[in-house]
Amino acid sequence: MQVAKVIVDVPTSQTNHTFDYLIPEPLENIVIKGMRVSVPFGPRKVMGFVVEVSDHSEFDKLKPLDEVMDLTPVLTDELLQLGKWMSEQTVSFYIQNFQAMLPQILKAKYKKEIEALTDVELPEGLQQLFAGRTIMDFEEFIERNGNYALLLEEIKNGHVQINYIVKSKETKKTKVFIGPNKEQYLLEEAIEDMSNRAKKQKKIMEWFIQQPEPVEQQLLLTKLQTTSSTINQLVDKKLLKKIDKKVYRDPFQNTEFERTTSLPLNSQQQAAIKPIWDAIDSKKDEVFLLHGVTGSGKTEVYLQAIERVLVKGEEAIVLVPEIALTPQMVQRFKGRFGSEVAVLHSALSPGEKFDEWTKIHKKEVKVVVGARSAIFAPFENIGIIIIDEEHETSYKQDEQPRYHAREVAKKRGSYHNCPIVLGSATPMLESYARAKKGVYRLLEMPDRMNEGEMPPVEIIDMRDELYAGNRTMFSRNLLDAIKSRIERKEQVVLFLNRRGHSTFVMCRECGDVMKCPACDIALTYHKSSHQLKCHYCDYQIPMVKECQVCKSKTIRYFGTGTQKVEEALREHIPEAKVIRMDVDTTRRKGSHKSLLDKFGNGEANILLGTQMIAKGLDFERVTLVGVLAVDTMLHLPDFRSSEKTFQLLTQVSGRAGRHKLPGEVIIQTYTPEHYSIQLASQYQYQQFFQQEMETRKGFHYPPYYFLTLINVSHPNQLKAQEVTKTICKLLFKHLSAQATVLGPTPSPIVRINNRYRYQCMVKYKDEPNQREVMRRILKHYHDDIYRHDLTIQVDFEPYSLM
Ligand SMILES: Nc1ncnc2c1ncn2[C@@H]1O[C@H](COP(=O)(O)OP(=O)(O)OP(=O)(O)O)[C@@H](O)[C@H]1O
Numbered sequence: 063m064q065v066a067k068v069i070v071d072v073p074t075s076q077t078n079h080t081f082d083y084l085i086p087e088p089l090e091n092i093v094i095k096g097m098r099v100s101v102p103f104g105p106r107k108v109m110g111f112v113v114e115v116s117d118h119s120e121f122d123k124l125k126p127l128d129e130v131m132d133l134t135p136v137l138t139d140e141l142l143q144l145g146k147w148m149s150e151q152t153v154s155f156y157i158q159n160f161q162a163m164l165p166q167i168l169k170a171k172y173k174k175e176i177e178a179l180t181d182v183e184l185p186e187g188l189q190q191l192f193a194g195r196t197i198m199d200f201e202e203f204i205e206r207n208g209n210y211a212l213l214l215e216e217i218k219n220g221h222v223q224i225n226y227i228v229k230s231k232e233t234k235k236t237k238v239f240i241g242p243n244k245e246q247y248l249l250e251e252a253i254e255d256m257s258n259r260a261k262k263q264k265k266i267m268e269w270f271i272q273q274p275e276p277v278e279q280q281l282l283l284t285k286l287q288t289t290s291s292t293i294n295q296l297v298d299k300k301l302l303k304k305i306d307k308k309v310y311r312d313p314f315q316n317t318e319f320e321r322t323t324s325l326p327l328n329s330q331q332q333a334a335i336k337p338i339w340d341a342i343d344s345k346k347d348e349v350f351l352l353h354g355v356t357g358s359g360k361t362e363v364y365l366q367a368i369e370r371v372l373v374k375g376e377e378a379i380v381l382v383p384e385i386a387l388t389p390q391m392v393q394r395f396k397g398r399f400g401s402e403v404a405v406l407h408s409a410l411s412p413g414e415k416f417d418e419w420t421k422i423h424k425k426e427v428k429v430v431v432g433a434r435s436a437i438f439a440p441f442e443n444i445g446i447i448i449i450d451e452e453h454e455t456s457y458k459q460d461e462q463p464r465y466h467a468r469e470v471a472k473k474r475g476s477y478h479n480c481p482i483v484l485g486s487a488t489p490m491l492e493s494y495a496r497a498k499k500g501v502y503r504l505l506e507m508p509d510r511m512n513e514g515e516m517p518p519v520e521i522i523d524m525r526d527e528l529y530a531g532n533r534t535m536f537s538r539n540l541l542d543a544i545k546s547r548i549e550r551k552e553q554v555v556l557f558l559n560r561r562g563h564s565t566f567v568m569c570r571e572c573g574d575v576m577k578c579p580a581c582d583i584a585l586t587y588h589k590s591s592h593q594l595k596c597h598y599c600d601y602q603i604p605m606v607k608e609c610q611v612c613k614s615k616t617i618r619y620f621g622t623g624t625q626k627v628e629e630a631l632r633e634h635i636p637e638a639k640v641i642r643m644d645v646d647t648t649r650r651k652g653s654h655k656s657l658l659d660k661f662g663n664g665e666a667n668i669l670l671g672t673q674m675i676a677k678g679l680d681f682e683r684v685t686l687v688g689v690l691a692v693d694t695m696l697h698l699p700d701f702r703s704s705e706k707t708f709q710l711l712t713q714v715s716g717r718a719g720r721h722k723l724p725g726e727v728i729i730q731t732y733t734p735e736h737y738s739i740q741l742a743s744q745y746q747y748q749q750f751f752q753q754e755m756e757t758r759k760g761f762h763y764p765p766y767y768f769l770t771l772i773n774v775s776h777p778n779q780l781k782a783q784e785v786t787k788t789i790c791k792l793l794f795k796h797l798s799a800q801a802t803v804l805g806p807t808p809s810p811i812v813r814i815n816n817r818y819r820y821q822c823m824v825k826y827k828d829e830p831n832q833r834e835v836m837r838r839i840l841k842h843y844h845d846d847i848y849r850h851d852l853t854i855q856v857d858f859e860p861y862s863l864m
Pocket residue numbers: 325326327328331354355356357358359360361362487511512678680716
């Protein structure tokens with residue numbers, strides 16, 4: 063008897079354990095760990111993951127499982143273990159974690175087919191079923207009682223493969239390839255016979271004499287500037303032939319990647335890479351923090367570390383934040399490692415994502431470059447994991463499972479005995495503190511690659527502009543500077559902060575921002591009740607009519623959009639050609655790249671955009687970076703707002719003067735004295751670190767304390783509040799006396815979709831049993847959650863406090 067222990071796709075706290083199913087005889091030894099199966103569950107059939115196969119069960123009368131959904135496991139042993147660990151860490155369901163590791167498409171309904179890949183005779187049992195076809199439905203295989211063992215064997219031998227067919231436009235693409243239909247000397251003869259007028263035809267023929275490999279028709283058309291009718295004429299003459307080829311959907315198919323080779327490293331790069339190489343060679347799961355200023359050559363260090371890994375026959379994962387996963391970034395990895403690289407990010411269609419994942423699964427690639435979820439790449443021989451811009455908050459998933467890619471990376475690192483490299487110009491406070499304590503190994507690259515200085519930063523006090531009668535969003539200096547770049551045919555990057563619209567209130571005379579006396583957090587203006595509130599504690603006051611400091615009546619809420627800025631630019635500098643990049647202009651697929659290409663080609667003077675232009679861009683002619691409204695970020699109700707502002711300013715400034723032309727940065731602000739702005743303008747990471755650490759210590763924030771945030775929501779306000787209150791009480795009772803439990807407090811956004819939201823925050827040093835307590839709380843509310851529309855979200859080490 064064989065029994066499959068299955069985690070079923072029914073995410074509730076009462077089904078969060080394995081269920082036993084009998085493996086029917088024909089599937090014995092076929093069903094193995096890591097495969098998905100279809101099983102009866104109550105009246106339904108559901109999908110489930112096999113996490114173990116055993117020869118006995120504590121239960122009698124087992125139901126048999128229905129069908130296998132995969133013939134090769136989709137999750138490795140390591141990933142199964144990892145999923146279990148993640149579910150414990152994040153207090154989420156096992157099924158959520160396993161699902162999170164797979165491409166979306168595998169969660170949808172799809173059909174499977176079996177494809178014979180060879181002309182060689184297959185074993186009889188299979189050959190019969192195929193009956194001369196190359197493709198057969200998997201359903202048919204089951205109906206006709208096909209032999210699984212035989213099929214598996216042939217999959218292993220590479221003679222057949224399973225294709226997943228999704229009933230939509232996401233199916234595998236076929237493409238028309240053109241290739242020679244005759245041997246080379248016959249083609250040469252044919253050319254001789256052609257009339258002189260057939261120039262176009264000759265050109266194509268010459269191409270295939272040079273290189274006889276079939277090429278995609280589309281590529282041929284663009285390369286040779288020819289037409290499909292010309293090609294068809296040659297096909298009709300039987301000189302060329304058309305071949306239908308199944309191809310992976312390759313999002314970069316039309317991009318050609320110039321191959322690059324390793325650059326000789328300079329001395330600071332050498333010093334940084336040496337310990338990484340050592341860890342690779344000695345298979346040590348050390349965590350490195352590579353702190354290198356913008357333009358210091360971190361990416362080259364990554365590339366050469368990966369090279370070392372590939373030479374050993376091992377694999378590499380590189381994580382890049384979504385918005386930094388620009389064509390320029392992809393280019394650098396594809397340029398160095400070519401078709402060894404798979405790229406995973408959210409702009410890909412589900413089908414494209416699946417194809418990239420399949421390449422990894424089939425071990426056709428050795429390197430994956432991708433956003434957060436690429437950390438689950440099903441490699442089995444990892445030699446290094448690199449996390450670029452490690453301070454980015456997008457590495458934490460903000461829905462269950464709320465995992466942080468850095469923590470998952472460390473876990474995988476210790477499984478594979480490989481180093482982890484965290485890179486940043488502005489490491490997260492937590493990371494730098496760990497490096498200082500020796501938990502991570504610190505590698506510093508303080509100088510820019512081009513020997514250049516960091517571009518000088520000028521801070522403009524917008525209050526002075528106001529006094530001088532300038533009520534526009536551009537200071538006089540910024541306008542002049544932009545005009546001079548346009549004259550000199552240089553380029554400008556204008557950055558506008560998108561986050562934090564109209565939430566905080568500031569005096570335009572003296573720049574004072576209203577803060578909570580107990581939390582050091584900007585108060586948030588609530589339009590509905592006309593109040594100012596603190597989102598960490600209960601403090602609230604009516605909206606003020608005049609500034610508390612200078613008594614001026616010029617109190618304003620903050621917020622401007624990119625569109626407004628574009629209009630204003632047109633008004634003040636009519637001759638400027640502007641490319642605007644924001645959520646609106648980049649919605650269409652490929653528009654991100656085409657806008658950047660346009661800018662790179664010099665088709666515009668100014669690139670105006672939000673967060674998405676702050677990172678990774680490297681344009682030679684950009685000599686001026688302007689920052690329009692940093693204040694919106696500085697005063698978000700978030701204890702990390704100073705840190706985020708510092709990081710952002712440093713990143714944006716890093717876009718200027720990266721090559722031969724010297725750069726300049728202009729920051730406009732109403733609070734020029736703020737230490738984030740001051741220290742960012744002087745590129746003083748160390749001082750910033752020290753000062754910010756003091757603040758965090760004083761207010762009991764990370765890295766001195768850990769936080770846990772519990773968010774409760776319900777359509778009935780009283781219910782949400784009551785539940786939160788009870789949770790606070792329970793936590794107070796069951797956690798140690800060292801933990802502080804704050805709340806219940808209304809969440810910063812009190813109502814979303816007619817649901818009221820309350821939160822409770824725990825600050826603690828060490829609470830080993832808090833996860834157990836949280837699980838018990840969730841279990842306690844099981845009924846309310848599944849029947850009465852209550853949600854409780856638990857977020858350990860939260861990044862978003864909204
Ligand atoms: N050893 C080297 N020799 C010559 N040029 C180099 C070398 N290393 C890097 N460069 C070049 O220096 C420039 C900056 O390097 P890179 O983009 O890797 O820096 P970075 O630290 O990743 O920057 P950022 O954090 O701003 O993205 C690039 O144009 C890169 O090609």
